[in-house]
Amino acid sequence: MPAIHPTMKDTKTTTASPATKTAVASAKTTKKKKKHIFKKKIPQKGDPDYLSPTQLRNRRKRNAKKKGKPPQQQESANTAANKNKSNEDEELKDPSMKYITYPTKTPIVRTATKYIEAVLQSSNSNNNTFHVYIGPLYHWRTVSKLAVRPDATDKNKVAIGLFAENSHSLLPVPKCKAHHPSINKVVEVVTNACHELNVIPYESNTADNESKSEEEMGQLRYIGVNVDRSSGGAQVTLVWNGKSGEEDEQLEKLVGAILNKTVLCKAEAGEEPPMKRQRRRGRRGDNKEESQSKDNVTKPVSSNNDSNNKVKLHSLWINYNSSWKHSNRIFEYDESCWRHVVGSTSITEYLHFPTTKSEGQKGVANPTPPSYPVPLHFPPTVFRQANLDSFTNIVGRIRERVLQMDEKPFCVELYGGVGTIALNLSDAVSHIVSSDENPNN
DSSP states (O other): OOOOOHHHHHTOOOOOOHHHHHHHHHHHHHHHHHHHHTOOOOOOTTSTTOOOHHHHHHHHHHHHHHHHSOOOOOOOHHHHHHHHHHHHHHHTSOGGGTTSSOGGGSHHHHHHHHHHHHHHHHTTOSOOOOOOOOOOSSSOBOEEEEEEEEOSSOTTSEEEEEEOTTSOOEEEOTTOSSBOHHHHHHHHHHHHHHHHHTOOBOOOSSGGGTTSOGGGGOSEEEEEEEEOTTTOOEEEEEEESSOTTOOOHHHHHHHHHHHHTEEEOGGGTTSOOGGGOOOOOSSTTTTHHHHHHHHHHHSOOOOTTTGGGSEEEEEEEEEEOOOOTTOOOOOOOSGGGEEEEEEOSSEEEOOOOOSSTTTSOTTOOOOOOOSSOOOEEEOTTSOOOSOHHHHHHHHHHHHHHHHTSSSOOEEEEETOTTTTTGGGGTTTSSEEEEEOSOTTO
């Protein structure tokens, strides 16, 4: 019997029935059809399942994190339950208090320490230690932007607070220890006024809202509070879900309620609210009742007896923000979207440099201050450091170094804001160029 060549084995033929051929052909056709059927269309902006670039990036990060996790042993039911409970308790804590016990463990501080110490070591410096000086732990924040969302226990009531880390879940912070006391008082006043008037809180992160128009999402979106350090007065901005120029009776009632629960700081008490300067129609004396009713809505009413118990108000503003619900922008910075209701147009602040070591913090510079006052004007439309006391120490260190130079340098300040750094170096430099992308600066 002749030996079989390997190629002869490979060329062995088989036959298949017509039914089998038909089944194979049908499977191929079905496979092609499935590919065609399940081809998804990319959602466009405005579609219910559209995700912004930021949302897509966050989703990719979460998926990558899940894939990168090592397999873990199955936990018992009791252990898993305890773990979930501890996570919930952690989420309910005030986010600003997360590192209050050990401030130097804050991620940004640890990153800065690691980077600077590596630079010092590479430069063969005699001092390779990066010192971190800690200021007051409580009541240091004089600027805050807080979200307004439905209360977890009653969707018809408002809750004012901060978003939990990496989420849009609101954590109410009515008595935040990091906030200046005036901010916490404003939160209480606005919350009570909203409850009295049934103001609808803005809601954007539920599936039921995908089919709603922007006007149906709610009324009050955020509040912004800046505190005048000299008087303790609060510069309050109500971020309203609406368009500028449109009359809104509910908004006017809210403005009136807030003004009736606050008292204007003495410096601003004599100013007339700009919103009351309206064109008169008809002859003098006409529509007197209508004019009086409008004054009752917007004019703060207070007596000497109860004014001391009220919250100090520096000024009140409205910001109309009707942007898309997936937008993370808190304020609309277009000039037409701002309305000044009452009070001064800006907070005036000064950086007070310590003249002696005992006046400042440990390790903080005490440079020669400018020979003239440098006023900084902060309307709500511009950026302001949340902790001006600590930022003064930073500017003081910069000023101290500049004054040690043999010749006056040329100063270029990027993202300069209102000129907080550059203006306080104006007598120590030859020229200043300061720029910022915000046109309101």
